[in-house]
Amino acid sequence: MKLYYSPGACSLSPHITLHEAGLKFEHIQAPTKTHKLDDGTDYYSINPLGYVPLLELDDGTRLTEGPAIVQYIADQVPEKKLAPANGTVARAQLQAWLNFIGTEVHKGFGPLFNPATPAEYKTMLIAKLLERLQWVDGQLAGKSYLMGEAFSVADPYLFTVTNWADFVGLDISGFANIAAFRERMAARPAVQTAMREEGLIK
Template structure:
């Protein structure tokens, strides 16, 4: 069975959403990122991945795959009939990769990550200045579209929806981008997305309690 190492509401949420949208079973291992401990067995997460970052997907053959863009495509390709990614031969596959890269590099790492990790001592000025410019891109794209790629939900939506969910805890008001706000509401209304978020929010509460 597939196994996913995750932390509640971290970027691994997109992989959980993809697994649930695809109807694929997996064993989920909770990782405490601060201590790098695997909660199941108190193991050291560095032993699972030298990157010590989630997501890590353990494949059926025991190999471990990291990086959301790769993990998400792997999951989508396990269940092509779920339509979570255009087939590798289709031109839209490159559009999908374009969005996975943009969310991972420009949204996650360029401003969400620093917004959470730096103290509010002026070092936040740079990432905050990039927020409006960066989020304008998906906002303009989604002004007249329901989904990022083609006319159905894909793993690119799972990835972006996760990133948008973090705006609030990062102190950024999504209402300034009405298309993104409407898009996130649509994504959150999907049963699999709703369930994935509910599971991880409940776990997060127990970890902070």
């Protein structure tokens, strides 16, 4: 398999998940500004949408969208219990977390990285993000991970998007449960390996 990623982007979530799964894969950097791979390949020829992540399977099938990719990875190694079984209430709850992070948190960060976004709009987005993260902080009370005591593929996604707070001036230091969750995640070997491969830590 091949994972196309950009350092620190949302592709960090499946990057971590692949290491948690123990699957063999090649990680290929796909800069989202130049869209040129190291070998000169135009990334648009691989993913016409131009963004990451993209997971290319051994048969050439290409999967996009992080929440879909991480569930696919989890289903390849059911013994690792990275996701509840399909058709269960717990699986629906996992999908609810992935959807919430994607639509209520991840999506809100995008305009904050854009210098052209009006300051007034950024202020509104930050207020909304803080509301959503306050709710997440409450949901993490008494839990090690989003789904309880067991790690799931939703956790790398939350870890990834909360990593962006410092880069956009979003102070999340007051969310004690999120802070504890982030420390717990940062200590996981798979997280450290993925971040090292992306040049995010030494």
